[in-house]
Amino acid sequence: MTESQSTSANSIAAIIKERRSIKQFKSDPLPEGLLEELLNVAVWAPNHGLREPWRFIAFKGEGAKFLGDAAFSLIKRGAADPDFAAKRKEYLSNIPLTIIVVMPEDPRQREWDDDYGAVSALVQNFQLAAWEKGVGTIWKTDPYIYAPEFRNKLGVKPGEKIVAMVHAGYPEVVPASRPRTEAVELLQVVDSYPESGSLE
Numbered sequence: 001m002t003e004s005q006s007t008s009a010n011s012i013a014a015i016i017k018e019r020r021s022i023k024q025f026k027s028d029p030l031p032e033g034l035l036e037e038l039l040n041v042a043v044w045a046p047n048h049g050l051r052e053p054w055r056f057i058a059f060k061g062e063g064a065k066f067l068g069d070a071a072f073s074l075i076k077r078g079a080a081d082p083d084f085a086a087k088r089k090e091y092l093s094n095i096p097l098t099i100i101v102v103m104p105e106d107p108r109q110r111e112w113d114d115d116y117g118a119v120s121a122l123v124q125n126f127q128l129a130a131w132e133k134g135v136g137t138i139w140k141t142d143p144y145i146y147a148p149e150f151r152n153k154l155g156v157k158p159g160e161k162i163v164a165m166v167h168a169g170y171p172e173v174v175p176a177s178r179p180r181t182e183a184v185e186l187l188q189v190v191d192s193y194p195e196s197g198s199l200e
């Protein structure tokens with residue numbers, strides 16, 4: 001590895017560790033073309049058989065109002081507090097950019113698993129590429145994304161799965177990080193042949 005490659009690896013580590021999920025965004029819109037630029041980075045995710053098992057629906061401006069409206073009745077149905085749905089609708093309607101990430105649901109278990117893994121890698125790529133540009137994101141799986149009514153409104157077809165709803169915008173608040181368990185506590189290294197013939 002060359003000097004510059006090793007520096008770049010370090011900066012990837014920093015971006016991975018410093019990225020936070022952002023819930024509060026400034027109202028500023030994102031620059032024209034940034035969505036496409038970030039997605040074009042994200043699609044370099046590993047994906048088995050180069051199936052590229054994804055498509056995207058992005059909402060901004062009046063589109064965000066449509067998204068808020070599409071979610072409203074479903075949030076209202078599931079919420080005990082009547083004000084909650086109105087607040088969520090307002091919140092969704094004002095997020096600078098929301099991307100719905102959709103994958104085809106392959107009926108074969110292995111292909112489904114591989115595709116879900118690939119789409120997850122794509123979403124993380126997107127989040128990291130955004131963070132590098134000072135843009136915050138959060139991966140949401142609010143319950144209504146599973147509701148047929150919401151899916152229909154968004155044109156998500158039977159046989160497609162919404163993997164993520166990703167909100168994006170310039171962060172208003174960056175929350176403190178919550179520590180991760182040291183990987184060494186979860187790691188089993190096998191460097192000799194087990195005497196019993198299997199791992200305990």
Ligand SMILES: Cc1cc2nc3c(=O)[nH]c(=O)nc-3n(C[C@H](O)[C@H](O)[C@H](O)COP(=O)(O)O)c2cc1C
Pocket residue numbers: 019020021022138139140141142178
């Ligand atoms: C598959 C997936 C689904 C998530 N869904 C939600 C969600 O519905 N609501 C939410 O507040 N955060 C959601 N998150 C974000 C996590 O809550 C967040 O990553 C976690 O709290 C760690 O914070 P960090 O991303 O700032 O490190 C989701 C993350 C993943 C990977």
